[in-house]
Amino acid sequence: MTGIHDPVLAWYDANKRVLPWREAGASPWAVMVSEFMLQQTPVNRVLPAYERWLARWPTPADLAAEAPGEAVRAWDRLGYPRRALRLHAAAQAIVERHGGEVPDDHAALLALPGVGTYTAAAIASFAFGQRHAVVDTNVRRVLARSLTGVAQPSISPTAADQRLAVSALPDDEATAARWAVASMELGALVCTARTPNCAGCPIRSRCAWVLAGSPPYDGPPRKGQTYEGTDRQARGRLLAVLRSASAPVAKAELDACWPDAVQRERALDGLVADGLVEPLARSRYRLPG
DNA sequence: CAACCGTGGCT
DNA sequence: TAGCCAAGGTT
Secondary structure: OHHHHHHHHHHHHHHOOOOHHHOOOOOHHHHHHHHHHHOOOOHHHHHHHHHHHHHHOOOHHHHHOOOHHHHHHHOOOOOOOHHHHHHHHHHHHHHHHHOOOOOOOHHHHHOOOOOOHHHHHHHHHHOOOOOOOOOOHHHHHHHHHHHHOOOOOOOOOOHHHHHHHHHOOOOOHHHHHHHHHHHHHHHHHOOOOOOOOHHHOOOOOOOHHHHOOOOOOOOOOOOOOOOOOOHHHHHHHHHHHHHHOOOOEEHHHHHOOOOOHHHHHHHHHHHHHHOOOEEEOOOEEEOOO
16 A cells, blocks of 8 residues: 555645645644635635735734634635634634644644644644644545545545554655645545546556446435525524624614524524624624624 | 534536 | 535534
C-alpha cells in the first residue's frame, strides 16, 4: 500500500489548487478558520467569507473580543451557522486557555468547541506539520476505492475507516503531513463521489476498485436529505432576516417569513436555545450581543 | 447512534 | 428536474 504514496505526492505537487490557507504565510488561526468554514461547505463558497473574516479578525483575540452575533453575521450564507458560534467560542477558549495562540497539541485542539476528530487532526497536520490520520469524506472515499476496492465508503465514518487511514499513514512525520493534504486533494479533484476521473488518477494502475472492474456501489441506500419545508429551512429564513438587520427586529417581521406558525415558533425557539438569536423586550429579536 | 443542523451548485 | 453532494460536530 505504500506504493500509492509517491504517485499521489507527485500528483499533488503538480496539480494542487492554490488556496489562501495553504500559503506559506497562513497562520494556524487561518488554517483553523478555513477548517471550520470547510465543514460541509464547498471551497468556492468559502473563499470570499474566509478572506473577509481574516481581514477583520486576524487573531483569535480579535474575534474573541467581538459579540458572538457579529460572527454569525459574518458567517453570511455558508450554512450551519452554529459553526460561527463555535468558532467564536473556540477563539475565546484559545485566549483563556492558550494565551491567544492556537494550540499545536491534538488533545488540546479536540477540547475546543466545534473541533472534532477530523478538525483536530487537520489543524495539527496542516498548520503544524504533525503526523495524524486526517480522515474526511474525501480521504475515506480514496481509501475505500484504492485499498478496499469498493465504489463508496461506508455512509458514516467508522472505526474501520480510521484504522485503515492510520495504517496508510507514512511513517515519516513530514511525509505524513504531505500525504494528508495530498490524499484529500486527490479525493476532491479526481477521485470524486459522482464521476471520478480515473483516467487522470495517479494510482489507477494500483487502485483495488479499478482492478476489480470498478464495481458499482452495492451497500445500503444513502439517505437523501430533504430540505424544502423543514425546520432547517425555517431557521434559515429567520436567521437571514436577522443577519441583514442592523437593529432589533420586531416579531411581526419574523412572522412574515414563514407561513406555518407552529413550525415557525419551534424554529425560533430552537435558534434562541442554540444561542443564535437573542430575544429582547417587547417581542423583538436580534443576533446575540 | 441516528437525527439534527444550511445553503447552493451540479448533473 | 430532483436528487446528490459538499474539508463534520454535537446530542
